[in-house]
Amino acid sequence: MNNRLYGNLIFELSQEGRSGYSLPKNQFGSYEVPASMRRKEDAALPECDEMTVVRHYTNLSANNFGVDNGFYPLGSCTMKYNPKINEEVAALPQFAGLHPLQPAETVQGAEEVCRQLCQSLCELTGLYAFTLKPFAGAHGELTGLMVIRKYHESRGDEARRLVIVPDSAHGTNPASAAVCGLDIVEVKSLSDGTVDVEALKELLAQHGSEIAAMMMTNPNTLGLFEKQIPEIEKLVHAAGGLMYYDGANLNPMLGAARPGDMGFDVMHINLHKTFSTPHGGGGPGAGPVGVRKGLEPFFPEVSPYHGNFTVAMRALAYIRSLGRENIKLVGPLATLNANYIKESLKDVYELPIDGLCKHEFVFDGLKDKSTGVTTMDVAKRLLDYGYHAPTIYFPLLFHESLMIEPTENESKETIDGFICVMRKIAGEAKTNPDEVKSAPHLTPIGRVDDVLAAKHPVVTYKQMVNDNN
Amino acid sequence: MAKVIEGLYYSESHEYVKVEGNIGYIGITDYAQHALGNVVYVDLPDVDDEVTAGEEFGAVESVKAASDIISPVSGTIIEVNEALDGEPELLNKDAFGNWIIKVELSDKSELDGLMDAKAYEAFCENE
Numbered sequence: 001m002n003n004r005l006y007g008n009l010i011f012e013l014s015q016e017g018r019s020g021y022s023l024p025k026n027q028f029g030s031y032e033v034p035a036s037m038r039r040k041e042d043a044a045l046p047e048c049d050e051m052t053v054v055r056h057y058t059n060l061s062a063n064n065f066g067v068d069n070g071f072y073p074l075g076s077c078t079m080k081y082n083p084k085i086n087e088e089v090a091a092l093p094q095f096a097g098l099h100p101l102q103p104a105e106t107v108q109g110a111e112e113v114c115r116q117l118c119q120s121l122c123e124l125t126g127l128y129a130f131t132l133k134p135f136a137g138a139h140g141e142l143t144g145l146m147v148i149r150k151y152h153e154s155r156g157d158e159a160r161r162l163v164i165v166p167d168s169a170h171g172t173n174p175a176s177a178a179v180c181g182l183d184i185v186e187v188k189s190l191s192d193g194t195v196d197v198e199a200l201k202e203l204l205a206q207h208g209s210e211i212a213a214m215m216m217t218n219p220n221t222l223g224l225f226e227k228q229i230p231e232i233e234k235l236v237h238a239a240g241g242l243m244y245y246d247g248a249n250l251n252p253m254l255g256a257a258r259p260g261d262m263g264f265d266v267m268h269i270n271l272h273k274t275f276s277t278p279h280g281g282g283g284p285g286a287g288p289v290g291v292r293k294g295l296e297p298f299f300p301e302v303s304p305y306h307g308n309f310t311v312a313m314r315a316l317a318y319i320r321s322l323g324r325e326n327i328k329l330v331g332p333l334a335t336l337n338a339n340y341i342k343e344s345l346k347d348v349y350e351l352p353i354d355g356l357c358k359h360e361f362v363f364d365g366l367k368d369k370s371t372g373v374t375t376m377d378v379a380k381r382l383l384d385y386g387y388h389a390p391t392i393y394f395p396l397l398f399h400e401s402l403m404i405e406p407t408e409n410e411s412k413e414t415i416d417g418f419i420c421v422m423r424k425i426a427g428e429a430k431t432n433p434d435e436v437k438s439a440p441h442l443t444p445i446g447r448v449d450d451v452l453a454a455k456h457p458v459v460t461y462k463q464m465v466n467d468n469n
Numbered sequence: 470m471a472k473v474i475e476g477l478y479y480s481e482s483h484e485y486v487k488v489e490g491n492i493g494y495i496g497i498t499d500y501a502q503h504a505l506g507n508v509v510y511v512d513l514p515d516v517d518d519e520v521t522a523g524e525e526f527g528a529v530e531s532v533k534a535a536s537d538i539i540s541p542v543s544g545t546i547i548e549v550n551e552a553l554d555g556e557p558e559l560l561n562k563d564a565f566g567n568w569i570i571k572v573e574l575s576d577k578s579e580l581d582g583l584m585d586a587k588a589y590e591a592f593c594e595n596e
Contacts, residue, residue, distance in 0.1 A: 393533040393534060396534055399504055450507065450532040451507045451509055451532060451558075454509035454510070454530075454532055455509050455510070455557075
């Protein structure tokens with residue numbers, strides 16, 4: 001299958017009347033479904049034998065690129081290795097076979113897993129209580145903001161409807177605030193990429209009594225630690241607002257600093273980033289929310305049962321297998337790896353903000369802009385060399401953002417290999433720019449037409465058939 | 470290098486106003502279309518909607534990002550460039566030739582707070 005794309009759709013493999021089963025002769029008579037409940041036409045399901053189905057999905061899976069295939073430096077996503085012991089633990093039939101409506105006395109082991117995970121998360125973040133219910137990061141943001149809203153309402157402070165969001169924030173921050181029925185006000189960054197405290201002061205002077213919360217990602221989306229956090233926290237709290245910590249970039253903080261100690265009141269954690277549970281292929285994720293003491297009565301019911309329980313099990317397996325000593329190394333090693341790559345490439349890639357970064361950093365494209373080779377081209381060319389592309393064109397603070405996050409897992413050999421290829425591409429941009437601009441050449445599909453895909457997405461089989469007719 | 474046209478008024482969020490009497494033609498600048506890359510969708514407002522200086526009235530979506538369009542002036546929309554609905558790429562072809570909305574200005578003194586071509590050119594160099 002090397003370099004050849006398996007591209008069939010299951011519908012194309014369908015043969016009328018084919019099936020993967022053979023039922024014994026009916027000995028019990030038949031029951032007619034009432035006409036009012038019957039479909040008017042047959043469901044358009046594919047008809048295939050079992051082996052065809054198995055081959056189809058196995059071949060499709062071979063088209064995938066994941067952390068198990070190779071280096072995946074997707075900035076802001078913390079694509080760390082998902083240890084196989086997590087899977088073993090989560091697959092234990094005593095846990096995997098549970099039903100959420102089982103009597104409580106039969107699920108004490110599962111309750112204990114949740115309790116231990118919450119306790120570990122409290123210890124790691126410096127917060128007082130966690131809920132494991134949210135299903136993903138943005139769901140966690142919404143849950144956290146609901147806590148904040150209820151808190152203000154419980155004090156009769158109904159006017160607090162504004163959420164301060166830095167201009168470098170993840171798009172989910174303003175989106176979650178809007179879904180929660182709150183309004184957003186943006187605070188600008190300084191040229192070094194951190195929050196402009198003077199602008200924040202002005203904003204608080206103008207809107208102080210309407211501020212519900214300030215949402216911050218620390219380190220921010222440029223991978224820079226917000227050094228003014230003690231002052232920011234004091235200002236927002238003095239104005240009556242709460243501090244929300246977006247846990248997207250928690251990884252470099254593990255073992256180094258705790259959001260609770262920085263003055264944050266509410267946070268979410270992406271277990272699928274910091275705590276090594278799968279993501280990128282749909283996860284599922286999990287976005288536990290933690291709060292300072294006194295806010296836990298405001299946890300809303302955002303999912304009917306216990307969230308994605310087996311994801312919580314994987315996270316606990318990760319925490320326990322690293323142990324207290326090793327988990328302290330996660331943040332420092334992630335930080336070391338990012339800085340090593342940054343320093344090794346900054347003579348050929350434009351580093352807009354020099355200095356130490358945390359777990360990730362952002363280049364503003366190639367240093368030599370005269371070749372016309374863009375960040376998009378560099379990202380596509382990386383695919384030819386077998387690497388997943390970094391995050392590109394985010395954050396929006398620069399025109400050619402290229403955001404690299406290696407995580408703590410990678411060996412020096414892997415990282416050196418990546419650096420070598422990034423330098424090679426920078427060289428190709430000068431000697432053979434057309435090769436880079438038309439990349440990728442070695443992948444099953446070449447350069448895709450982004451504009452056509454955005455303007456005319458074909459996402460169902462029916463639509464494809466209609467388009468071809 | 471992005472094109473800048475004499476005689477227009479420019480905002481820091483990269484919109485322009487071309488003024489004819491009491492009417493303003495509002496669009497995004499060549500610098501803006503260049504920074505956005507291939508535009509794939511323009512979210513247009515409706516005729517008779519009010520726009521307020523400094524507030525968004527629509528959005529431009531490119532393959533890279535979605536961006537609000539901020540009105541540089543206040544007034545009432547009297548016409549919307551419907552052609553952008555089917556052919557958003559017109560903004561890439563000629564940002565100044567394809568205005569987005571036509572507005573009856575309610576306060577022409579707001580124009581004093583905008584940049585002229587020279588000031589905008591200098592502003593872009595520092596972006």
